[in-house]
Amino acid sequence: MAFMLLRRLAQAFLILIGVAAITFVLLYALPADPARMIAGRSATAQTVASIRHELGLDQPLLVQFWTYLSGLLRGDLGRSYAQKTEVWTLIVARLPATLTLMAAGIVVEVILGITFGTIAAVKRGGMIDRLVMMASFVGVSAPQFVVALLLYVFAVTLGWFPMSGYGSFAHVVLPAATLGVLGAGWYARMVRSAMIDVLNQDYVRTARAKGLSSRRIIFRHALPNAILPIVAMIGIDIGQFMGGVVVVEAVYGWPGIGQLAWQAIQQVDIPIIMGVTLTSALAIVTGNLIADVIAPFIDPRIRTS
Amino acid sequence: MTEESGREKPVLRVEKLCVDARTPEGLKRVLDDVSFDLRAGDTLCLAGESGSGKSVTSLSIMGLLPKASLRITSGNIILGDRELTRLSNSQMRDIRGGEIAMIFQEPMTSLNPVMSIGAQLIEAIREHQQADNSETVARQMLDAVHIADPVLRLKQYPHELSGGMRQRVMIAMALSCRPKVLIADEPTTALDVTVQAQILNLMRELKGEFGTSIVMITHDMGVVAEMADRVAIMQNGRIVEQRNSLDLFASPSEPYTRRLLAAVPRLGAFAGTDGPPRISKAPLQQKQRETAPILNVRDLSVSYGRGSGMLFRRQVPPATVREISFEIMPGETMGLVGESGSGKSTTGKAVLGLIPFSGSVEIDGYDISRLSQPEMRPVRRSAQMIFQDPYASLDPRMSVGRAIAEPMTIHGIGTPAERRDRVADLLRRVGLTPDAATRYPHEFSGGQRQRICIARALALEPKLIVADESVAALDVSVRAQVLDLMLELQETMGLAYLFISHDMAVIERMSHKVAVMHGGRIVEAGTRREIFESPREDYTKALMKAVPIPDPTFYRSLRRSAG
């Protein structure tokens, strides 16, 4: 187990390098010249050239990558072209907000998803099942923007929560709810699907024969058998939310990584794009690693090989 | 029914119970007018044909029929003064466990795979006993069902236990509920006879201590004789005969009952012979000493790694099977008996290369430890396994017909039509109807599933079959039919068997040689005659002694002399 963890960590490291390399090459291929963008409209060719030289962009790709990589290994993500600030500082500044929203969003969607998915599975074929199913489709199909603003209107007309910003618990509620509503549909459908299978199993029958309460049967016996794919989905979501949820962040004025990334993409601010990419890649790899590592704990039949 | 009507009201009464199965072809009657009474403190044994509806009856009482396919169409089930068929779900929940508990027939699939044994037991204890020290109680329960090393077992998961252990966990769980009525569906099929005797004892104690009434489903007439106050014999969804146990054994009235009793094997029936009885007229395949063994096992050891190990623990667990060696010649059967948990199934899986092992195993001349998956194919063709747990070993999403045809398809034998015919033939020979082919595993009874697995293993006409408790769930008449089939194949085609069973009578009937396992080692091995007629080891002797005798008078006299 410990060995496997070490090996997986080493692999995770390689994956990150791989992501860095691919991203680097792609950005290199991107037809936009950062030096030009920085130099501005009135720059002469000479100025552009000297800026290019300052940034090391006149070096061959491999040299550039090596420079970046060796910086990376020292924990240096480089400096933003546009902001002339350490990328690390920019990302760290937004990390708490991103992590908060990620955690809150996942909690909401998982709770909603598991609750409604379970109810639907138990009441399979009934009215409630149909309603839950409809709702999950509405959630999944609705454009983020609309859902966010609908909730927003709630805040405006009812004034229960602050409209935008970051800092207190009240601020988290609406964005987390938006993410939750949007994502819960997936969870609900997956939980329903897995629970339908599990509820048919003999061991659930055994649990019922013991006279256990429905709640205990569902939470203690059925859910743990249905939860594996959910754990994998959480692993996926960790990564996706870490990369930033652009629209929701924008609507709620949430200072997350998504806004940073979006702006950087528009400005071809390569160090920031690289930094955000690597941060979210790290989160994704970690999320997956966690999902894989806890799988055998959830289902002891799975061998850790 | 009239003779004892003066006595107190029955605790449980089943009246004219009818159950229908929904099949794609329409409704099919599974239970037809089943009625019986269970009086307080009594033991009612339900015996009868495999697939006759015993399990369905007990599930109906529990209110646990699978909703999608089975439904009570008429009849009443009365517990005390409540009509169970009309109770709501939540009212039923109050009854389950505390008032009626059930031991299910298939322990593997009936235990939650992702919950530790301890958690599952403790939960039952918490629910039904006012015990603060539920963990201690759980340990005591495991002790009571004679599971060694209960502290370790509590932490383990169902798949880490042997078949017999799982069954005992099921029993412990049901008993921890301290129910008024206990329904035990084939509770001892996977237990060796010594443990079985202890378990039966335990149930009797329970009866004495808490006044529990028991509905016991079993095909083992010895167990019936030992336990039953009354016996109901089922066939084809009906109760054909229902009587006091002494009367029934003394003078069975129904032809089916008579047939059943006649088919009961008696230990020692083959004393003085070397081989199994002849079934066919086929000329006996002359055992040639010079032919190579079909299975040659040398120094086989197996150890299970700690699958769900903690982060940094990498200790090597003690081996489950330790350096055992034996060989089986073509056309020969070796019986493997031994204590539950001694490593019989593990040995069986290892010799077919299904789990990692050390040592050498040669099948039909191939050293399987050196073969890659594709190279194993010819070996797989000539060696088949019948798993101890038939339900778990069938793909729930594959129809029985396809499952049985599976080995033929895999090895590219026959055209689809030929395979269909062969499947139908196999089904018939194991006592099922060919229409079973279109149905799915969950639609069958325990014994029927076992026969499906047997049919699947026989489909290829292999040279070697590892049969792990493969007739345990069959009633004696069907069992005799299946055993005869196996013997016939052996005679006609020189099949060899590694026959794992706890039923000494079956072993006696089938084997040429017998090996006795204890604690992962073969403690005694020899020809059948040697083992059965002059056992050397104490353990072997104890095994012989513990075999139940299918005669209730024997037990009555025994008890009288004891008490």
Next chain:
Amino acid sequence: MGIFRSLLRQPTAVFGLVVVIVVVALALAAPLIAPFSPDEQMFDGLTLEGAPMPPGGPFLLGTDTLGRDLLSRMLFGARTSLIIGLVANGVAVAIGLFIGIVAGYLRGLAGNILMRFTDLMMAFPALLLAIVLAALLKPSLWIVAMVIALVNWVQVARIVYTETRGLVERDFIMAERSLGAGHGRILFLHILPHLVPTAIVWGTLGIATTVLLEATLSFLGIGVQPPEPSWGNIIFESQSYFQAAPWLVFFPGLVILLTALAFNLVGDALRDILDPTQRGRG
């Protein structure tokens, strides 16, 4: 076949099928039935102040912010969106199933490599790939379909991988191995059917999300480009108008929802039909 006949016996599935057929038919017949050209920016399609026209009058579902008839655009947009929702999404689910199942089944190096490759793909920002592709290639429907498939399979693979890891430890798989079944047979005959429910969930929910994803990618320049309509980009173009002109978001949103739901009804019925323990139900 039998499956189809069983489908027809389920009313919800029939409803789903009908909706699917209607949507497909409308998409195919768009040139015949659309009241206007989908691209024509009509002079009377905007108010004097330049606002879109609400539903009613000659414009049944109203007009968009350029004065084009929404109904006509939705009819033509159905073609693009159906291709994305069905083909791109279908391919993604298929690839995800394949890779996930193989990686979850294989032990040792091969399985590990496959899964790490999936991790890599997942960790790699799809948006960036889209942007680079957009800048390098001539945008087209098929490229956006390809990118969607390329991006979406990874998640399916992850889930399937996890489920497969549990399935391979089930006893019947060992039984199957004892019969001599090859890897392919175990994977596709014995494990795959157990993943049907998962595939149906992802396949049907994915319809809605991929249709919207297409719009995002179009926005970044790699999908269908204006003025060609798709349900996704109709919504995307006018999402900020959802207060000023709610019909621009509502109607396309509704058809996306309906289509996804219809497929889901069929999918759920299929799932029951394919699940033997549910035989005879209903």
Next chain:
Amino acid sequence: EGKDIVVTYKDDIVTLDPAIGYDWVNWSMIKSLYSRLMDYEPGTAKLGPSLAESFEVAPDGLTYTFKLRKGVKFSSGRDVVASDVKYSIERAVDPKTQGPGAGFFGAINGYEDLTGGKATGLSGIETPDAGTVVFKLSRPDATFLHVLAINFASVVPKEAVEAASGDFGKHPVGSGTFTLKDWVIGQKLVFEKNPNYYVKGTPKIDGFTVEVGQEPLVALLRLQKGEVDIAGDGIPPAKFLEIKNSKDGAQMIVDGEQLHTGYVTLNTKVKPFDNLKVRQAVNHAINKERIVRILNGRATPAKEVLPPLMPGYDKDYAGYAYDVAKAKSLLAEAGVGSGFETVLYATNTDPQPRIAQAIQQDLAAIGIKAEIRALAQGNVIAAGGTEGEAPMIWSGGMAWIADFPDPSNFYGPILGCAGAVQGGWNWSWYCNAELDKRATAADSMSDPAKSAERVETWKKIFTDAMADAPWIPVTNERRVVAKSLRMGGEDNVYIDPTRVINYDAIFVK
């Protein structure tokens, strides 16, 4: 109290370093954080000394001498001295700074040496004493006083720049109307009034908080609720009519002209736009009125390169009228009467793709099939700067807004030969050597007495350029800013021609 206001923007503030900041959001903040030798009167294009008390221009137009105001202090407490001015401008030009403004100072002696790395300073800036700065130019530059008023000429203290070790943009120190009190990255910036500012009574508010990452639509909702005072990104098209027609609409909307022209570049190096007749044809084909309508009337049709407010704008120039028949006949004359296929680039934020589609439809009417590529801004800019790549680009979202109110600012990079290079901003790749020569000449007329003549020269340059039709001038968009009801001040301090929002001049009622 009550004099603090809240301003919102969508994008994060990139930097407050005056040598680097060059977008319209940080432009106005940098203006207020620092002072420069020259500055404009609020709301106008009237240039006057600011940090300088007075200045003199030598008759040859090559020497400028500035006397600094006395007692002006940086927010760090130190006096502003002449060497600070020299240091600041050198810093802006130094390639190591990687700033976009270096080019503006090209007329100062020693410019080439510094940008070429041959020198570390500008020989053309001299500081005879702490209160005097002398600029020596290599050529007369009529725009030089404007140049000293743009942000890049803001005065910064060397020690603070060095102390910030490369991060001066986040830790600005200046001598402007405001100081930066707090900056929470990604969230907000808090500006505080500089009590010691050398013009008494300026600024009029005690401070302002800039909240970033705020979606314009949401900002408006908050504005209506009174949580926000200025929605910096203005009113998105989707919301414009609703607000305009609302009760308080008129008071909330500031809608004013700015130095903006939205245009389509016609790549003179790509067939068939290398043909003048084709360029003229498409100029006739565009229905600008319709586009104005799509913009909800927030623009006026443009006729030429310069916006109407710009000196040199020719009121009498007729331009190319919307005339489909004429367009068709011109195409026929050019030999492409049956039309052709081409590509129209645009950025991908509303309303640009819509305008591109309107243009696309107009082109279709004369048989030109234009495929639209709506991309992120960076990609469009890259395509424009690549020879032979983009036949047509709709400039919306990247359109030219003047750095300072002088017509020359509309020529060099976007229409002159210097910009028609790889990576340049002259996306028409239009290079008319004769016009270039006239432009240089005009810029050399630095004598204030000749300013009228100079403007006339420029006027002619632009109308002559239009004869070659390298562009389709489409609209002159007005800027729309939304402010809360409590905000006071003339409209033109919210849409200040030189700094967008003039934080120095706005006040709370």
